[in-house]
Amino acid sequence: MNQPSSHPLALSQILGACPHDCPDTCSLLTTVQDGVAVKVQGNPAHPHTAGSLCTKVSRYPERTYHPERLLHPLKRVGPKGSGQFKPVSWDAALSDIAARLSSIAARDPQAILPYSYAGTMGLVQGESIAARFFNKLGTSQLERTICAAAGGEGLVQTLGGKVGMRVEFFAESKLILIWGSNSVSSNLHFWRYAAQAKRDGAKLICIDPRKSETAEKCHEHIALLPGTDGALALGLMHELIQHDWLDPDYLDRYTLGWDALQARALQWSPERAAAVCGIAPEQIRALARDYGACAHNGQPAAIRMNYGLQRVHGGGNAVRLIASLPALIGAWRHRAGGVLLSNSGAFPVQRAALQRPDLLAGRKPRSINMVTIGNDLLRAGSPEFGPAIEALVVYNSNPVAVAPESAKVAQGFARDDLFTVVLEHFQTDTADYADYLLPATTQLEHWDVHSAYGHTDALLNRPAITPLGEAKPNTWIFRELAARMGLTDPCFADSDEALCRQAYGDAVDFDALLQHGFVTLPMLDAPFALGNFPTPSGKCEFFSERLAAQGLDGLPDHVPNHEVAHSASAYPLAMISPPARNFLNSSFVNVKSLQASEGEPLLEIHPLDAAARQIADGDTVCVFNDRGDYHCRAHISARARAGVVNGLGVWWRKLGLNGTNVNQLTSQRLTDLGHGPTFYDCLVEVKKSEICRQVDRGNHGN
Template sequence: MKTVHAVCPHDCYDTCGLTVTADGDRIIRIAGDGEHPITRGFLCFKVNHYEDRLYHPDRVLTPLRRVGPKGSGEFEPVSWDEALAHVGAALRAIVDEYGGEAVLPYSFSGNMGILSEGSMDRRFFHALGASRLDRTICTAAAGAALRHVYGLQLGPDPETLPRVRLVILWGTNPMATNIHEVPLLDTLRKNGGQIWCIDPLRTATAARSDRHVQLAPNSDYALAMGLAREILRRGLYDKAFVSAKTTGLEAFQRACEPWTKARVIAETGLLDAEFESLLQAIVSVRPLLFRSGYGVQRQNDGAKVIWAVSCLSILLGTLQDVGGGHLVGNGGAFGIRHDRLTRPDLMPNPRPRRVNMLTLGQALSNRTRPPVKALIVYNSNPAATAPDQRAVLSGLQRGDLLTIVHEQMMTDTARYADWVFPAAMAMETLDIHTSYWHRYVQLSVPATRPLGESVSNSEFFRRLARAVGLDHPALQATDEELIDDAIDSSHPWMSGICRESLEARPVQKVRLASDVRPFVDTPIPTADGKLHLDPLPIGADPILGDVVPDDALHLISPSRRESIKSSFGNIATVVKQDEPELLMHDVDLTRRGLTDGDAVVVFNALGETLMRVRASDVPAPGTVVSYAVRWNERGGGTNINQLTSQRLSDYGGGGTFYSTWVRVRRA
């Protein structure tokens, strides 16, 4: 028997510490690490039975060669040597004929380990001269807005949450997506604090908050700017703080001017009294924390929303209290040397073609120059998760596209591959993890060898480099060497954190004390050392309003307790295997002559998908909800991303999944 410390690798705020026990080559127990200071030994619903995922019958255990039509999922097992010989020769031929940019990587955060998410893979693509992928699907709009305001993505330490007296949960649902924040919120409340939730949906979090401000979808920017306008107009802002720490107040005031209370009330659908009580609460209670999720920035105005809420928190001087400010993420708390890890210096052309991952459908259309001739997918399942699914699936069907997928399961995307290579699970590989919520660095130690012939992402790209004939020594670095390259022990907040110290103590907090107030006690890393209230430098081409048919409904497709995008889509003990559901308010059901349980076609100009309608008070009238995302293979060949578009957010190139209009008809 062997017990090790590991880390949950999924794309989740919590980045839980795990205790993994193996008996020989089989993992027999995965539990929360009771010693972890913030995840405290309990796991979420999804990971509580992780053995079901580790040893699932869908797991890919050998290299596979396609023998049926693309999308059919018909493959035959082959040896690594044979598969690599074919793939290496095919990639080399494409690069020789079309250039390296004809190869497109496609990955995201299927595994959040620093090595697994972006290390040897990036070195490989850099050395090959491949197109660069802008990995924008989740947080790009927020990241760009936060860099503009603060220069860095950093917020208060979540462990200070119990000291806060008012938290505004703005478009975040920790009951589903950040379960370890819930006990901290409960302590805040026990200590006399209040939880207010701003969300267009009656989520589980909204239902247990002290107040739910249920605004219209996509009206967050209007609300934030309207509140800011009233704070400025009534002289309620922290003049000393704003004067000492910020630039751009006048430009910000001008940007607020159109957002009169009357206009904001019309756009948000709130009552005057609701607006006033929210305003009264945020100007009078301290410490005050604005806590935004990433869902709120997956809309046309996504970056502006995050910018506006940040400005609101700055105007009110909330950063001066321990625990106060605006928390979106804490990724900036860690010193990781991405350049040394990913080696952009290996690129033959330092500015290769860039492709935004949200426009995969367009990139695969064969109209780009050079055309994308090879697609290498890992840590991602774009056939299910990318927007404008019809365009994506049409691209994946192309007979002249070489699709290589490194995967743990036979996903919707793997079914379109020419070659599938088996990927190891996190508990089988060495890695280090940071978090985008808490401030702990962790070492994840393998409990067993990878199952079957599966290999880690780093090993896959070492093998692929050899197969293609890339011989730079950096492409054969070991995982231990990659960890050494990644950790920046010279960073003041990483002092003493290195591979050796993590081997002795696998959970370590960055050296940034909880009561150090970001951007008050730490430098502001913008060019001028100030917080920027100046509006985002958005060009002169605003996103035009949609032309919305009278009977259209606003579709929101958020995560739920049972899902992290498509990662658990085939695990029967986690995701129920019944039909896809569309939640609709009674008012909208009645208007359409529908009743709970009716089969409906949900459609718009991009596509359509079949669902079963369910009466629900989660959405307000005019809004519908479908939780993201089901596997196409388990939903009649399509899912909700038939209806989402490739349109990018206002700034930062982020997704606009939650700015989607649909219509519904009886099936």
């Protein structure tokens, strides 16, 4: 591990960007002494970051100089999954990988599958040279849906794109609905704006099954059952219509399909919606009064959605319904009114230039959904499916830990005939199954450029330090593989700095990025005050002709969960798996200071549910369903509502009490729109671990 030297030296500060899957996309300042990063802090010149970082990213030097950091290429020497490797040279590793991939590609390149997601959100280290490499080979394509696909599609079908209000104007709102978001933990810089609005007299209402840290700081908390957000939105619409808390002029001028949506909403009385949501009808009436009062008084009302609410069967429709609400009361007329789930669609990213889909040369390879990787790795070749997957190249992801129904994922990765290459910082659960494990650079060691989804600033990341050991950027690794496989297109020679320039082309001033580290996109303060939605009609589309053309319901509706609460006597508890506060998905799990703060894998359970099972606080419990079982510590807590348990994730499986994590229990079923995951659509039972061992669990053991 590199340490700063003791003699006095000049310090330098390097501008960068946080690469992690978070709405905030902070601008960073890294202090470097004698070539060593000694401090990472928020950039005070960036208005959204305002000099502050979350606890996780402020520990970035600890992560970068971690004693278990991968610094040399490794080759497997033990059984798959054993994590036994030996050092190997870059030349030997890349030559063998290229030979193995070339042999498979000669038979059928679709037998090769890339698997990546948001281990870095960088446009260069994420999907530039890597995408070019796989496009040129003609490999299977990965349908990257594991986080936000349902909600993103819901926005596209309603507002026309992943667009919304500007986050800074939440500070001026008079009512803020924080819907499906633990902002204090996962959207810290939005919370700063919400807290300012609260100090200025705004009312904050949190809608979330869990009594999160955010819910505790709001004026009210509506603890609905998982997957019932669409029913709540319809009940809210019912009351707005019944009491005429609407903006008829906005509805007439700037929306499409209002009559049909109104007829549907009028079927959802507060009593009906409340019965579905597991809350009191008066909570819906009160919420409608608060929201409608803003329309009546001309005050701005804003909704901050996040992705938890769309990780259920009806997630896409739920987002459509919630995204429709601002148009009912004309909230878009105000710059501090409207809705924000994602603004990523506002960024002029030149994806074709970065990824070069033209290299496919007319081929149309199959697409495999990353959510169903457990099933797909175990599938034989067939005319319907295509060839069996023979090779996986994993980067920016840890699927053995984060993909659903992880027993099947691990079983697929354990195949002796599956050739697996993993680019990583640490020996994760997935890395244990690699044939070759290649050391990748961290954000402090490479160039990259970033968009955001929680604000509207583009950011640049400069390397602050020389890569440790033999770590290499993703781009370098794929360039070298391309060369060894005879892929000679000039695009593989583009440098990382050139790729950073290509990411936005002329749409963003790159010199300003170099100078300041960020550039604010030009946008109207109130982008939809006069309609102008990026839909085919230019209006907020309550009715989507595009969905109707696919044979789907053009109107949004409440779509029940695959696993509806109280529908299975063997599994009476609904389970959600929100991220642990000190982790970000499976990142930071092995950072010792953060691991110490988090403690151990926990299941939050309501006192009534614990008492019914004779579970005491701190007991080791077995959480199980037909897909498997997961052992962890029970924490009896009012954060869990009755009938719902919270399995805080995502711990690495090998750190779990029985070598599993919460995704042992989640399913590979998909959402209504966007082919996304249904992590929070999951029924379980909970027993003390010793009781589980004493009884025959029948078919819920695996």
